[in-house]
Amino acid sequence: MGTGVAALLLPLLGAQAASAAPAPQAITATAAQPAAYTDDLDGWIKESLAVMAEHSIPGSYEGIHRNIMRESSGNPLAVNNWDSNAAAGTPSKGLLQIIDPTFLAYHVPGTSTDSFDPVANIAAACNYAADRYGSIDNVNGAY
Secondary structure (H helix, E strand, C coil): CCHHHHHHHHHHHHHHHHHHCCCCCCCCCCCCCCCCCCCCHHHHHHHHHHHHHHCCCCCCHHHHHHHHHHHCCCCCCCEECCCHHHHCCCCEECCCCECHHHHHHHCCCCCCCCCCCHHHHHHHHHHHHHHHHCCHHHCCCCC
């Protein structure tokens, strides 16, 4: 081939190479959807674990569940009206049977200030247990 033919082929080869490149893809940003939790014991524990993770409060699903079942059998409205706390006028309340002064002292920001709120109750009780015992996982009896 002469130089004239090569000069004619080069633009065509360059055009083929350029057209072989994939078209840029459109980038679509999707907003992160907030986690949806069920309004039951399973959902309350999972939501509490997410809140606890944000605040570096240790605890596991199993440890929380075990203590809830012992303390309230899963009833978020449980109130203990017979122990020494109740006799002193501050009955234990909620899923993890926490008294109001302890709930207020260990309340986790971003949760409800209602000690009967399941997530707030779990988070505060786990915060207390972490301070006192290292984790709710280390609690195997009344605390």
